[in-house]
Amino acid sequence: MTDTGHDYLGAGCVTDVARMVMALASEVWIMRDRQIVTEYLLETKGSITRDDIDNFVPPPALAEALTAERDRFAGLVAGAPIAGVQRSVADILERAGLQVPATLRTGG
Amino acid sequence: MTFLTRLDDNSLAAGAIPSFSLSQRGRSGLELLGSIQKFSSGKLRPIAARNFEKDSEGHALAQDHAAASPGLSTRERIEKAKAVCLKDNVYRLERFFQRYVAEENFNRGIPAIEERRALFEAFDAQLGDEDALGSLELADGIDIPKYYSQIEWHLEPGGWDGYDLYGALFAFGVGPMVFRHGGYAAVGIGDDITQQRLKTVAQFPKSEYRKIYEPGCGGVSTLKAVHTLFPDAELHGSDLSPLLLRNGRKMASRQGFAVHLRQADAARDTGEADASYDGVITYALHHELPPKANRALLAEMFRIMKPGADIVISDPPPFRAVDLFHAVILDWDTEHREEPFFSAILHDSIDDMLAEAGFEAIESYGLGQGQYPWITRARKPMEAAR
Numbered sequence: 001m002t003d004t005g006h007d008y009l010g011a012g013c014v015t016d017v018a019r020m021v022m023a024l025a026s027e028v029w030i031m032r033d034r035q036i037v038t039e040y041l042l043e044t045k046g047s048i049t050r051d052d053i054d055n056f057v058p059p060p061a062l063a064e065a066l067t068a069e070r071d072r073f074a075g076l077v078a079g080a081p082i083a084g085v086q087r088s089v090a091d092i093l094e095r096a097g098l099q100v101p102a103t104l105r106t107g108g
Numbered sequence: 109m110t111f112l113t114r115l116d117d118n119s120l121a122a123g124a125i126p127s128f129s130l131s132q133r134g135r136s137g138l139e140l141l142g143s144i145q146k147f148s149s150g151k152l153r154p155i156a157a158r159n160f161e162k163d164s165e166g167h168a169l170a171q172d173h174a175a176a177s178p179g180l181s182t183r184e185r186i187e188k189a190k191a192v193c194l195k196d197n198v199y200r201l202e203r204f205f206q207r208y209v210a211e212e213n214f215n216r217g218i219p220a221i222e223e224r225r226a227l228f229e230a231f232d233a234q235l236g237d238e239d240a241l242g243s244l245e246l247a248d249g250i251d252i253p254k255y256y257s258q259i260e261w262h263l264e265p266g267g268w269d270g271y272d273l274y275g276a277l278f279a280f281g282v283g284p285m286v287f288r289h290g291g292y293a294a295v296g297i298g299d300d301i302t303q304q305r306l307k308t309v310a311q312f313p314k315s316e317y318r319k320i321y322e323p324g325c326g327g328v329s330t331l332k333a334v335h336t337l338f339p340d341a342e343l344h345g346s347d348l349s350p351l352l353l354r355n356g357r358k359m360a361s362r363q364g365f366a367v368h369l370r371q372a373d374a375a376r377d378t379g380e381a382d383a384s385y386d387g388v389i390t391y392a393l394h395h396e397l398p399p400k401a402n403r404a405l406l407a408e409m410f411r412i413m414k415p416g417a418d419i420v421i422s423d424p425p426p427f428r429a430v431d432l433f434h435a436v437i438l439d440w441d442t443e444h445r446e447e448p449f450f451s452a453i454l455h456d457s458i459d460d461m462l463a464e465a466g467f468e469a470i471e472s473y474g475l476g477q478g479q480y481p482w483i484t485r486a487r488k489p490m491e492a493a494r
Contacts, residue, residue, distance in 0.1 A: 015204065018204055018208075021206065022144075024207055025140075026137055026140055026212075026216075029135055029136060029137075029140045030132075030133050030136045030140070033132065033135075033139075034133075034136070035452050037132060054127070054130050054131045054132050054133075055129060055131075056129070056132060057129045065284055066139075067139075068144075070136075070139060070140060070143045071143045071146065073140075073142060073143070073148070074143035074144045074146070074147045075143075076143055077144075077152065078147045078148060078152070078205055079147060079151060079152070079200075081197065081198075082152070082155065082198060083200055107322035
């Protein structure tokens with residue numbers, strides 16, 4: 001194994017690192033949500049202001065699409081450790097937010 | 109606190125919720141917590157449960173837990189089961205996310221509400237105290253018990269009264285964006301605590317009640333459910349928190365029903381007359397009281413109830429009523445979600461406490477997945493002395 005220098009954090013800091021990862025993931029999602037909202041407003045209104053984005057309440061159809069995208073995002077981030085072992089084609093398709101063909105469903 | 113889990117609930121009266129939204133940042137940050145909690149409890153926890161059952165020691169402990177005469181005490185069994193769980197990285201990950209979401213409900217929820225302070229204050233001012241229905245009696249110099257004042261319940265900074273906009277945070281932020289998905293503490297994945305309250309109230313055995321009392325009524329979420337099923341009942345409640353009581357009375361008024369609230373330590377003295385109530389309900393209260401206070405509270409309820417009156421209690425299920433893995437999950441809250449008395453009540457028996465207080469016709473049962481809500485109900489004997 002290559003020596004990469006002093007182990008500054010140590011194994012006991014893994015929870016702290018996980019908190020940092022989750023904080024970063026949250027910022028990524030907040031930006032992703034903002035991007036979806038911005039695209040929606042541009043498509044439906046043409047011209048928008050920052051306040052339009054900040055005060056926007058997603059209508060039901062968009063809220064549903066946001067929920068699906070957010071759940072997929074949360075699953076990818078929070079489920080990353082189990083993605084290393086749950087590697088069936090159905091698992092991989094499900095994580096990607098795609099329909100799993102009936103022939104691949106295990107029922108479990 | 110007042111919990112709303114759906115802002116699109118058609119049963120809410122017009123004007124009961126604000127017409128403005130959280131900022132895009134505030135909304136999306138909280139919504140992500142809901143998705144993480146959903147994934148954690150819905151996907152990771154079942155894997156951890158299967159891993160526990162597959163472990164030979166875990167399996168043997170689970171068998172012992174289910175046995176009519178277990179070899180180990182409940183405490184010993186849970187401690188050993190916890191050690192088995194901690195060998196599993198998926199269990200650790202799931203617990204980390206539970207803790208993380210519980211912390212972040214406030215770390216990001218408070219700023220999300222604060223940046224809308226002016227709007228929430230204006231919304232609150234739309235209904236003046238003089239226009240509110242029912243009554244509110246705050247006590248001067250009430251003796252707050254130590255166990256209550258020193259705890260930041262559920263990791264809530266400063267405790268129930270620690271932030272003046274906690275009412276808005278729970279009703280319009282954490283409630284509909286995180287809690288609506290269930291999957292925390294004893295609440296099953298996908299379960300809605302608003303619906304669970306209605307199911308609990310439906311356990312009152314009679315079809316009509318004139319006066320119903322709720323100790324620890326908080327922001328009157330349970331009294332709202334009582335009003336839904338018993339619209340003619342006069343509703344009374346008490347709590348230690350003035351903020352919760354103020355929020356509760358306003359929330360009830362906005363939704364068009366009256367509540368009569370009093371700041372009181374119901375485990376000492378409610379200030380209510382002997383034999384004056386036809387029904388008593390408690391919801392998610394007993395696991396927040398030390399055992400001695402629980403017994404004192406039930407004795408006080410017995411005193412204020414009329415002979416023949418009913419009491420309906422909902423709290424997390426006792427350890428004896430759930431499988432061992434679920435017992436470990438429930439026990440975890442005691443140390444990790446600022447719930448110091450959680451395990452104590454789950455080891456104890458509310459049935460026995462009710463019997464000690466003099467109640468009869470005591471029965472207990474679970475209503476939903478994971479045996480939650482766990483109902484205990486009883487009656488004050490007709491021949492009881494007033």
